[in-house]
Amino acid sequence: MITVSISREVLELNDNQSITLHEAINLIEREGLKNNEIVTAVTIHGETIPVDLLGEFADVDLDNLGNPTLEIKNSVEIAMEALQDSNTYIDTLNAKIHEIVGFYNENNIDEANANFSDLIDLIDLYIQLISKVHRTVKNHNPTFFKNNETIRNLEIHLLSVLKALIPAKEKNDIIMLCDLLEYELVDNLAQWKIKAIPLMIESGKI
Numbered sequence: 001m002i003t004v005s006i007s008r009e010v011l012e013l014n015d016n017q018s019i020t021l022h023e024a025i026n027l028i029e030r031e032g033l034k035n036n037e038i039v040t041a042v043t044i045h046g047e048t049i050p051v052d053l054l055g056e057f058a059d060v061d062l063d064n065l066g067n068p069t070l071e072i073k074n075s076v077e078i079a080m081e082a083l084q085d086s087n088t089y090i091d092t093l094n095a096k097i098h099e100i101v102g103f104y105n106e107n108n109i110d111e112a113n114a115n116f117s118d119l120i121d122l123i124d125l126y127i128q129l130i131s132k133v134h135r136t137v138k139n140h141n142p143t144f145f146k147n148n149e150t151i152r153n154l155e156i157h158l159l160s161v162l163k164a165l166i167p168a169k170e171k172n173d174i175i176m177l178c179d180l181l182e183y184e185l186v187d188n189l190a191q192w193k194i195k196a197i198p199l200m201i202e203s204g205k206i
Contacts, residue, residue, distance in 0.1 A: 022058040041071040
């Protein structure tokens, strides 16, 4: 008999054969959790390790790990954590924008262009993250967003700014490019911090 602690509950795995931590996590997620829940971390001998950083522990038999504790979170909890980190991510984007504009103003085009590509990748990741979070909180509390288009409007505006940035860069229109970056994009990101992110956090608490 192998036991695994899940939060404050203990799950007994009736298996006479040895089972690795990775296999146990898969089994628990498949048969012991709700559809919107996943294992996010494991505490082994007092050390809490995120699931994606388990490394060699994943292939160790459970009976060699004592009684590991699994941390379970649902999709809304994960979304709320992502939102708490979003402001820092936006600060990173803003710092990158000001750095790029500075390079353009100094006529350091090569450095500006290299950082511009990095910025587009970062914004793309931000859009993917915020879209996933928005879907999660909207499914959790659909009536909250029924007559509120704040997030949708900001998404549309952000995509329109990105759409305008590409041709401006291709045409080497530095003035237009800097205006779009320094004013349109920075303003859009500010609205996410002021309006959209607090709105989604509020929706997750209801």
